[in-house]
Amino acid sequence: MAAPIDRMGLLLVILLPVLFSISHAVDRSNFKTCDKSAFCKRQRDVKPGQSPYRALLETLELSNTRLTLQLINDNNKVRLLLELYRLQGNMTRVKINELKPLKPRYEVPDVLVKDPPTEPLSVLDRDENGVVLSLGADSQRLIISARPFRLDIVDGPNVLLSINSRGLLVFEQLRLRKDTISHKITSTVGSMWDKIKNVFSSKSETDSEGGEDVEQNVAEKGEEEEEAKEEEDQPGMWEETFKSHSDGKPNGPTSISLDFSFPGVEHVYGIPEHADTLKLKSTEGGDPYRLYNLDVFQYELNNPMALYGAVPVLLSHTAERTMGIFWLNAAETWVDIGSSASVQGGSEKSQTDVRWISESGIIDVFVMLGPRPTDVFSQYASLTGTQSFPPLAALAYHQCRWNYNDQEDVKAVDDGFDEHDIPYDFIWLDIEHTDGKRYFTWDPLKFSQPREMLQNLMDKKRKMVTIVDPHIKVDSGYKIHKEISSKGFYIKNKDGGDYEGWCWPGNAGYPDFTKPEMRAWWASMFAYDQYEGSMENLYTWNDMNEPSVFNGPEVTMHKDAVHGAWEHRDVHNLYGFYVQMATAQGLIQRSGGVERPFVLTRAFFAGSQRYGAVWTGDNAAEWGHLKMSIPMCLSLGLVGISFCGADVGGFFKTPSPELLVRWYQAGAYQPFFRAHAHLDTPRREPWLFGPENTALIREAVRQRYTLLPYWYQLFYHAHRTGQPVMRPLWVEYPENAATFAIEDEFLLGKDLLVHPVTDEGSRGVTAYLPGDGEVWYDVHTYKKHQGNQNLYIPVTMNSIPVFQRGGSVISRKERVRRSSLCMQDDPYTLYVAVSAQGTAEGELYIDDGHTFNYEKQQFIHRRLTFAEGTLSSSNLSPDSQFSTASWIERVVFMGVTKPNTATLRTADGSESALEFEFDPSSELLSLRKPGVNAGAEWTIQLR
Template sequence: MALYIARMCLVFVVLLLLCVTEAVDRSNFKTCEQSSFCKRQRELKPGQSPYRVLLDTLELSDSRMTLQLINDNNKVRLLLELYRLQGNMTRVKINELKPLKPRYEVRDVLIADPPTEPLLVVTQDKNGLVLSLGQDEQRLIVSARPFRLDILKGPRVLLSLNSRGLLAFEHLRPCKDTISHKITSTFGGMWESIKSLFSSKHDDNTEEVEETETSKKASDKEDQTANEEEDKPGMWDETFKSHSDSKPNGPSSISLDFSFPDVEHVYGIPEHADTLRLKNTHGGDPYRLYNLDVFQYELNNPMALYGSVPVLISHNAQRTMGIFWLNAAETWVDVGSRTAGEGSTPQTDVRWISETGIIDVFIMLGPKPTDVFTQYASLTGTQAFPPLSTLGYHQCRWNYNDQEDVKTVDQGFDEHDIPYDFIWLDIEHADGKRYFTWDPQKFPQPREMLQGLMDKRRKMVTIVDPHIKVDADYKIHSEIRSKDLYVKNKDGADYEGWCWPGSSGYPDFTNPEMRTWWASRFAFDKYEGSMENLYTWNDMNEPSVFNGPEVTMHKDAQHGSWEHRDVHNLYGLYVQMATAEGLIQRSGGTERPFVLTRAFFAGSQRYGAVWTGDNAAEWGHLKMSIPMCLSLGLVGISFCGADVGGFFKHPSTELLVRWYQAGAYQSFFRGHAHLDTPRREPWLFGPENTALIREAIRQRYTLLPYWYQLLYSAHRTGQPVMRPLWVEYPEDPVTFGIENEYLIGKDLLVHPVTDEGAKSVTAYLPGKDEVWFDVHTFQKHEGGQNLYIPVSMSSIPVFQRGGSIITRKDRMRRSSSCMENDPYTLYVALSPQGTAEGELYIDDFHTFNFEKQKQFIHMLLQFSDNTLSSRNLALGSNFTTEAWIEKVIIMGAVQPSSVFLKTTDGVRVAVEFDFDSDTSVLTLRKPGMNAGAEWTVFLQYHQDTPKHNSPEHQTL
């Protein structure tokens, strides 16, 4: 009993600290200096690489080239593998040639073995060899001494590996506690003589002898007599604060540097609360990739957060490239940028350092941004295509108290005429924080509650976290324990840590059997009280361990034969993977799932949505939500958003309104708040602010067809939904550093108001030969300029690109599901050439039938030569819709003399229209075409009438 009381006191103290802390306690998290392997690697100086290539070990097959590398300091050999991949990519793998035991190689992230293309050695001599990469005069040069890889296009170096000589591979070795070490200690002088004898055979003068078949046969002896390296602190055990990390495998960290000539801008490696463009880390900590539960994170800081995607993208006006560092261990990324000046050319050097595993890197050679996104998607998959309803507004807090509270909040949205789709329940809804259960006093009839929402065509999300309360009467716990599916501690017993329920076990989601069992728990007859309109939120899946080192799991915990240090960054991905599979299985494979996750890795995009974690009600956090989501989009995670209003603290009404306005134009749109904050439902801040929030949410709902089409495109192609301006304007250097505005798709530019008391913003409108239309006023603006925009509290600066057609639904209902068959309005923004193009995508909005049975509508919308047409892109599909086109708004138009519609069966019908000469907007009213049909609308003009409102025609 005393032990139990002591444990409960510890939990109380932890929770109290979590609730009252004003900001992250950085002392809970390591710096590079405190991470022994990072410190060791960073102490290495550039320019003195000990690695060279043994060219006579070359082996070449159709798809793979291998070479051995040798470290001249310790004589340990590495195996270098090179693959040329389809789609203009190169894969480089480096591992120990003969490790004492296998080193971990990441699983379940790549969607398949990447298809390869033949490699061809063009030339070879004693200095190295040259391979053709078979595209655009691209070549790969392997330099032998020191080892270096360069990828060139013609005479220009695109990328170099180990050009700074920072390749470092800590080989696995026996602990010095072994008998051999004791012998060495006893007979030190004799051993040194033996080592000298062997090392004399490997000086520079015997290089040619080394690289013969005879020396290759002697490599075993060479490995056995390799120079012992000096032990340094942290190699075999490490302590951080009160936590000890045993390291039975000893030091095993890896490092490799990459150089990008002529590049000043690099992006990616989320998640960090920092600028979109990665900063120079020299003189400070590198960017850290290590999934952690960070309470109210700091801004402008490279410290690790909840998720990690080891993908970095380089960009200049000539080329975009990417690096995918496939390693799930703790990783640090050093960035050093040299800008052009004083006769020097710019260059960016990037160094990756991981605690364990192997070097497995994919070099994505672009050359365009869209190519890099396609290349990465071919490796790790594309964004899961969500149900339409998940793109609506989500209302959440920690916690809605009970069923009556849920009903009251739901009614509040109706009473204030505000649409929403989902209401969320946090950890307090469960019985004693036992997930997959309901509190019997607060939520005694969950099905009745869910049915009430379903009757209004609304849905719910409940939280299901991966820490399981240790309680013999809790079925989930007892079954996991009986199946022996928990993570183990270093001594082989079930690993236990402290989290919300108190003492908790952690399912081993790296085990496929565990994932299969977890997925089965979501069946309607297993998850009691659940229904088809109940979806899932995976939080705390870094995993969070309140009493663990850095608030996470001990690195020497065991996942089968692997240590947690090997797989740490994969844990959250596996939790979301198993949960998404469970939601799919419960419907018999019919329904698309929705799962929100806090922790993530490369490939997480395949399983659902991500949010940016425990932010705060501060203006800086509102601003930071933009580069954080843009960074995620660059690495494939397009379904992203930030907690509207800030999770911690209480926002001013101005901040809350501005956050709703910004959140309405991010992919995932959810209001969320901490348990200790005052209630924040949109109608609690006075009628004027309620009206402003209502308008922001309504703007979101009018654009749902566009969001849905973009998420479909992201699912099909891997292109991001929220995009930095440079993605669409890669040759415009002005766009390279912009992070306070962005594009949704390629056709909507958004510049949210993120400054307190702002009376104006200045937006950059890209494209010198383009025009942009204010979506609220239809005013036209020339591209290639900084536009001064006066703003009021109702302002959300949004512009539509000239040359685009965007579909909207302007009728407002209480949820997206109620709008499914409502008519569409086409917003046509003409280019200076009088053309425009867009798409309309429709399916059943919630099943996999679009994929499995090809049941969807996909129309290409085009305006050219005064003709607006709809053409079918979904050949072979017989899916139909009741929705129709009720209005067409053409911006930048000239008044026609008449308008008529021609259908595919030849019927010709006159169309009513209005023209506003002040805004040059032509409105076609009720043309009546079915949204899934092919049709053509003709604008007719008198012979001497200009046909579109171009600057040239305006002067006539």
């Protein structure tokens, strides 16, 4: 049990987040630096040099799909087991564990979608110095060097990646604590001396050799005791204190470290979540990047501090190749990044060195060898899954604050959107909607008729999200607490009792979501007869699931809390992953497996993309936070989590009208589009800043709604292929070094380039338009611009610089209504941006927008192509069965000359002439009312 707190202490705990919120910056002293983290400091004190590990080649065993080999540390003679796998899709898996640990070490479950399929391994060469293995793809090989141990992956003459080349493999083996060893030694020595006395009293001096042997044994035991003493002398190995919190470590030191070097690489990305640049910075002379899910209030920018989520995936990129490292470990992890030089082919190249340090577990690394960015995304998706396919409405606009006061407030806000003609799909309720912070409940006074409230929203084809957090109020009268407690589903403290900490309800228990039984029970609580007042248009938000513990170390759970056989330190970064998993499963189950869920989570890990959306947490109403939302979401997209957004307007503080407008304009072009604000901030519904700003916000939101068909298509592809929705320019232009560090603009898919205005008082922005020989069209003016240039764009307050790539076709719905569902059967407008070669290509994807029926081939998927003056629609999925009432009401061509005629031909052979308008100054051709069904076969010929 957590130590009791008096009333004043409780008040301080509850007010702690509010106190933080009015401070100017996060209190860094509440969070560890590497120097304050004992295992990180120990590992970082190990400097590059010759590794003490060597490979024992005589232990090598090779099956069809796996190579095993023992490694020995010549300093302490501890042996490790190395496992190597060649995986399908040009990947290599490296696992290192103790050969004979005192007890099992934690290996992360549930993150991989399946056991990765393997391919045969073969030995190409072997001698006393090492082994060469074929990796199948072209001339790729894996070289194992024996003394010192080292792995190199090479392609022809080039080294792609070296492992342990800097000698930073460190594997702290499980051991007995010194006082335990001393006790055993003392007992053994005492027993030995008793035997000696007995022997000496009954035998002659001629038998003294036996006594000398015993004395030697005693001396050896004494040496063991001295060796154990030396181990314990290092700080923090068996217990560690941070501020007032003590962390007992019954398993002792268990940390691991391994270094990776990328010859010829200067740009690396990934390892979110950090409020930092897209390109990862060198950590030499500063703290490493930290991966440890934490509740950080008003986080700082340009800082490697840990935030709410952790995805241990890093990508390297050059003009020649993209690769990835997936470090499958859920414990606290630090990532050091540095640079050095390597020599290849007689010339010196820059090199990026990456060192991973984790507190416990094993080394389990997936090397994704690309070679293209799209290949790395596919490789990672094959391991951890793809982005879940959200309901279409979830891609629309969400309105939230902490908190809407009551049902009348919800109705007033809902009516306000209609009054001001601003569409929205979801309204959100934060923690105050519950009965005393008891989740799955409603405040009996303020939200006494939740079904009536939800029905009113449903009548307008709108939806609601309520917050359901994983800290459970300890209250014997609360059903959720009673059931979790009676089933033994709470996390335990080190003494075996239920772990309790302080969070929003006061004293709270924390369910052990690592248990499948707990997750199944949690999922069952979302059933309509369990979550009283819920309906099919109610969805869920999981917050505070790092987990947040106000009176815990670093505002989170004690590491020596217990999840069955494992300590919390082993599983910490998985907790939010499991909470979202169980919640998503609950929303699916309540509909009998028919409806797609929508779940937003704050904490996440590798694989979280399978369960819903994330956001960038408690940001602030500052221009810097608006800017940082771009690289933060780009970084998440690179590691599989496409459904990302930032609180529009900033959670903390009060945005100026200008900042709020610019944030709406940026948010309208980011995947998750939600406004949110802190309890203590003034209300900021879109119509509260004067009619001029209301009009600007309305226009930004309407732009989002017109593009919903394109957003939905992008998410369909992300779900099918693992390709990111919002992506850096270098993903589509991997050979163009000018794109490698760009983070103030981005691509949606490959066809829309967005450069939000993120500077106060800006009168212009400079956008880089990539692509030699390509053209880009301003989507507002239709003006054509050449690629491979920096384009200065004058801006006013209504400017959102967006460009469509020449050679693309994008579908829009331009009849914007109050919600996305109201637009379901509305017609499409096709925007055909013609390339310099006179061609264009795109797609149109349609399904019911909310069920899993698309998995049963119930969808429409059309290819739209334009070449030689003919635009045609062909079926990409002939086996699919779905119909739509939507039709094509307009086709807009950009970059064409005026035709004499425009003729529509349908599948039945009929032809009809189409009316059109042409603007020669912008080369814009607009065809009116083709009138064909969106799922039909047709062509339009320009002559």
